[in-house]
Amino acid sequence: MRHFEERLDELRSRLLEMSGLVEFAIYRSVHAVVDKDEDLARQVLENEAQVNQLEIEIDDMAVRLLALEQPVAIDLRLITAAIKINNDLERMGDLAVSIAERALSLMHEPVVNAQIDIPYMARLVESMVRKSLDSFVKRDSELARNVLFSDDAVDSLRNGIYKEMVRFMEENPRSIPPALNLIFVARSLERIADHATNIAEDVLFLVDGVDVRHHAEAHH
Amino acid sequence: MRHFEERLDELRSRLLEMSGLVEFAIYRSVHAVVDKDEDLARQVLENEAQVNQLEIEIDDMAVRLLALEQPVAIDLRLITAAIKINNDLERMGDLAVSIAERALSLMHEPVVNAQIDIPYMARLVESMVRKSLDSFVKRDSELARNVLFSDDAVDSLRNGIYKEMVRFMEENPRSIPPALNLIFVARSLERIADHATNIAEDVLFLVDGVDVRHHAEAHH
Numbered sequence: 001m002r003h004f005e006e007r008l009d010e011l012r013s014r015l016l017e018m019s020g021l022v023e024f025a026i027y028r029s030v031h032a033v034v035d036k037d038e039d040l041a042r043q044v045l046e047n048e049a050q051v052n053q054l055e056i057e058i059d060d061m062a063v064r065l066l067a068l069e070q071p072v073a074i075d076l077r078l079i080t081a082a083i084k085i086n087n088d089l090e091r092m093g094d095l096a097v098s099i100a101e102r103a104l105s106l107m108h109e110p111v112v113n114a115q116i117d118i119p120y121m122a123r124l125v126e127s128m129v130r131k132s133l134d135s136f137v138k139r140d141s142e143l144a145r146n147v148l149f150s151d152d153a154v155d156s157l158r159n160g161i162y163k164e165m166v167r168f169m170e171e172n173p174r175s176i177p178p179a180l181n182l183i184f185v186a187r188s189l190e191r192i193a194d195h196a197t198n199i200a201e202d203v204l205f206l207v208d209g210v211d212v213r214h215h216a217e218a219h220h
Numbered sequence: 221m222r223h224f225e226e227r228l229d230e231l232r233s234r235l236l237e238m239s240g241l242v243e244f245a246i247y248r249s250v251h252a253v254v255d256k257d258e259d260l261a262r263q264v265l266e267n268e269a270q271v272n273q274l275e276i277e278i279d280d281m282a283v284r285l286l287a288l289e290q291p292v293a294i295d296l297r298l299i300t301a302a303i304k305i306n307n308d309l310e311r312m313g314d315l316a317v318s319i320a321e322r323a324l325s326l327m328h329e330p331v332v333n334a335q336i337d338i339p340y341m342a343r344l345v346e347s348m349v350r351k352s353l354d355s356f357v358k359r360d361s362e363l364a365r366n367v368l369f370s371d372d373a374v375d376s377l378r379n380g381i382y383k384e385m386v387r388f389m390e391e392n393p394r395s396i397p398p399a400l401n402l403i404f405v406a407r408s409l410e411r412i413a414d415h416a417t418n419i420a421e422d423v424l425f426l427v428d429g430v431d432v433r434h435h436a437e438a439h440h
Contacts, residue, residue: 066286067296076287080303087307166396173393176386183400 004065008075011061011082012137015089018054019133021047022089025096026129026192030122032103033185041107044100051093058086081202085136088195092129095188095195102181102188109178117164118185121157124150125193132199141207147200154193161186224285228295231281231302232357235309238274239353241267242309245316246349246412250342252323253405261327264320268313275310279303301426305356308415312349315408315415322401322408329398337384338405341377344370345413352419361427367420374413381406 025044032041062083066076128150135143162183169179245264252261282303286296348370355364382403389399 063296063300066300076283080283080286083300083303084307087304166400169389169396170393173390176389176396180386180403 004075007061007065008078011058011065011079014054014058014061015082015086016133016137018051018058018086018089019129021051021054022093022096023126023129023133025051025093026099026122026126029096029099029103030119030126030189032100033106033182034119034122036103036107038104038107041100041103044096048093048097051090055086055090055093059083062086077206081136081206084202085199088198092192092195095192098188099185102185105181106178109175109181117157117161118182118189121154121161121186121189124154124157125189125196128154128193128196132196132203135200135203136206139203139207141204144200144203144207147196151193151197154190158186158190224295227281227285228298231278231285231299234274234278234281235302235306236353236357238271238278238306238309239349241271241274242313242316243346243349243353245271245313246319246342246346249316249319249323250339250346250409252320253326253402254339254342256323256327258324258327261320261323264316268317271310271313275306275313278306282306297426301356301422304422305419308418312412312415315412319405319408322405326398326401329395329401337377337381338402338409341374341381341406341409344374344377345409345416348374348413348416352416352423355420355423356426359423359427361424364420364423364427367416371413371417374410378406378410 025047028040029044031037032044062079065079128147131143132147134140135147165179165183165186169176172179245267248260249264251257252264282299285299348367351363352367354360355367385399385403385406389396392399
C-alpha cells in the first residue's frame with residue numbers, strides 16, 4: 001500500500017480533475033443558452049456520465065482513506081472537506097445539465113430582452129466557482145471570504161431577472177414557456193453559486209477552524 | 221469515554237430526531253400552501269435554525285466517531301451513510317422553508333384550479349420521505365427500492381402541474397406571479413423526492429452493498 005501522503009495527494013488531484021470537468025460543463029451550458037449553440041448543450045449531456053463516475057471514485061477513495069489509514073485530526077478534516085466538496089461539485093454538474101436541457105428547449109425561440117442579464121450573472125457565478133476551488137487548493141481564507149460576499153450580488157441579479165421575466169410574460173403571454181425556461185436557468189445559476197458558497201464555507205472551516213455554515217442563509 | 225456502540229446509537233437517534241423535524245416541516249409547509257395557513261408557514265421559518273443546528277451537531281458527532289474510534293468496515297459504512305442522510309435531510313429542510321416562503325406570498329391570492337394536484341403530489345412525496353427513513357432504521361432494502369419506483373411518478377406529476385400552470389398563465393396573464401409560486405412549490409416537492417431517493421440509494425448501498433447511485437438519473 002502506498003504512503004498516506006501520496007494517496008492524499010491523489011485524492012486532491014482527482015478532486016481538481018472533477019472541478020475542471022464541472023467548471024467546463026457550467027461554461028458550456030451557459031454559452032449554449034446565450035449563443036444558441038446546440039453542440040455545446042449536447043457535450044454537457046454527454047459528459048454527465050463521466051462526472052458521475054468520477055464523483056463515485058472520489059467518494060470511494062476518501063472513504064477508503066478514512067477506513068484504512070486512521071488519519072489524524074488535520075488530515076481527517078481535509079478528507080471530510082473533500083467528501084463535501086465532491087458532493088457540491090456533482091450537484092453543480094447536475095445543474096449544468098439542467099441548464100443545457102433548457103438551452104435545447106430554447107434553441108429555436110427568439111431571444112428575449114431580459115436574457116441580456118444572464119451572461120453577466122453567469123460570469124459572476126463562474127468566478128465564484130473558480131475562486132471557491134482556488135481557495136481550497138491554496139488554503140486561502142481571504143479568497144473564500146470573497147466568495148461569500150458575492151452570494152448576495154447573485155441573489156439580487158436573480159431577483160432582477162425574475163421580475164423582468166414576469167413583466168415580459170405579462171406582456172407576451174405566448175412567450176411564457178421560453179420565459180419560464182430562462183427563469184429556471186437563472187435559478188440554476190443561483191443554486192450553483194450556493195454550492196460555491198458551501199465550498200468556501202468548508203474551506204474556512206478547514207483553514208481557520210471557523211464554522212460559518214448557515215450564517216449566509218440568514219439573508220435568504 | 222462511552223462505549224462505541226452507545227455513541228453509534230446516539231448518532232442514529234439524533235438522526236431520527238432530525239428526520240422528525242424535517243418531515244414535520246415539509247408537512248407544515250405544504251399545508252400552509254394548500255390551506256392558506258399563515259401560522260404553519262411561520263412555524264417552518266422559526267424552526268429552521270433548530271434544523272440547521274442539529275445538522276451541525278450530527279455532522280460533528282459523526283466526524284468525531286470516525287476520528288476517535290477507528291471503526292471497522294461495517295460501522296464505517298453506517299457512519300458515512302449517516303453523514304450523507306443528515307445532509308439530505310438538511311436540504312429537505314431548506315426546501316420546506318422555500319415552500320413556506322411561497323405559501324406566504326400566496327396567502328392572499330385566489331386559489332388556482334391547477335393547485336388541486338399539489339396536495340396529491342405532496343402526499344406522495346411525504347410517503348417517500350417517510351419510507352426512505354424507515355428503510356434506514358429497519359435496514360429494509362425492499363422499502364428502499366419502493367422509494368426509487370415512486371420517483372418517476374413524482375416527476376410526471378410535476379410535469380402535469382407545470383403544463384397546467386403554463387396554460388393557466390397564458391389564459392390569465394395577471395395571475396403569472398402566483399402561478400410561478402405554485403410552479404416553484406411543485407419544483408421544491410420534486411427536489412424533496414430526489415433527496416428521499418438519495419437516502420434510499422444510500423440505504424441500498426448500506427444494506428446490500430449495491431451501488432445504485434446515478435442509475436435513476438438516466439431517466440431524467
